[in-house]
Amino acid sequence: MHYIATVVGSPGRQGVLLALGRAVQQRRRQARWSRGELSLRSGVSVRFLAQLEAGHNVSLRTLAQVAEALGQRPSQLLAEAEALAAASRRVALIGLRGAGKSTIGRRLAAELGRPFIELDERIEEAAGLSLGEIFALHGEAYYRRLERTVLARLLQEGPPGMVLAVGGGLVTDAESFELLRRHTITVWLRAAAQDHWDRVIQQGDRRPMAAGLAEARGQLEQLLAVREPLYRQAHLTIDTSALGLEGAVLALKQQLA
Numbered sequence: 001m002h003y004i005a006t007v008v009g010s011p012g013r014q015g016v017l018l019a020l021g022r023a024v025q026q027r028r029r030q031a032r033w034s035r036g037e038l039s040l041r042s043g044v045s046v047r048f049l050a051q052l053e054a055g056h057n058v059s060l061r062t063l064a065q066v067a068e069a070l071g072q073r074p075s076q077l078l079a080e081a082e083a084l085a086a087a088s089r090r091v092a093l094i095g096l097r098g099a100g101k102s103t104i105g106r107r108l109a110a111e112l113g114r115p116f117i118e119l120d121e122r123i124e125e126a127a128g129l130s131l132g133e134i135f136a137l138h139g140e141a142y143y144r145r146l147e148r149t150v151l152a153r154l155l156q157e158g159p160p161g162m163v164l165a166v167g168g169g170l171v172t173d174a175e176s177f178e179l180l181r182r183h184t185i186t187v188w189l190r191a192a193a194q195d196h197w198d199r200v201i202q203q204g205d206r207r208p209m210a211a212g213l214a215e216a217r218g219q220l221e222q223l224l225a226v227r228e229p230l231y232r233q234a235h236l237t238i239d240t241s242a243l244g245l246e247g248a249v250l251a252l253k254q255q256l257a
Helices: 013-030 035-042 046-053 060-069 074-086 101-112 119-127 131-157 174-183 193-202 207-211 213-231 240-256
Strands: 091-094 116-118 163-165 185-190 236-239
Touching: 013 046, 013 074, 035 046, 035 060, 046 060, 060 074, 091 101, 101 116, 101 163, 101 240, 116 119, 119 131, 119 163, 131 174, 185 240, 193 213, 236 240
Parallel strands: 091 163, 091 185, 116 163, 185 236
Antiparallel strands: none
């Protein structure tokens, strides 16, 4: 089974309504509620909730009821919607190493006529060191701070239509991930553990095998399990194991064009 969420629509009033529906849906799913559960908590019918999440116009009273049930103020949901609508042309690909971020990102950007940027490359440029050297000399904490700084600058100064591929561990830094989610449409490139493993090996990346083949495979599966709840917070999820790389590019192109 593959998962493809609905992307925020065009700018303007309709785009904001679509983004508002996306923001409500996202908050509901983070709470692990069905529409029926939110209906009980808010007093708004399931039918009206479906219309709200689909981007239809709703009354301020309805919005206020839904926002209160979600522990938000209407202004907070509207602010999230405005940010999502404004960011609708920026795309950030997240996922574990071997998810296909570089391959899919480059192909998607080329087909949409957008620039493609690898965040890790910008980090290396800023540090004057390779990623391996950054971790060896300064450690992960330093890397995460630098990652956050470079990301913030890129989101402020970078091209509005860019397709951005970020490191698999960025989601573990709450501040960086929230920054990314506020300013881009985040896409989790989901894959089965076996596919992650096969792609990493095919790429010639020997880092996973430093501790031995069996142990490395187990570590990858454990890492995927730990990070999956974070990856699920992305605005869109594309299952590359179900769709394949070409299918994933096509699905994303249809959603984002």
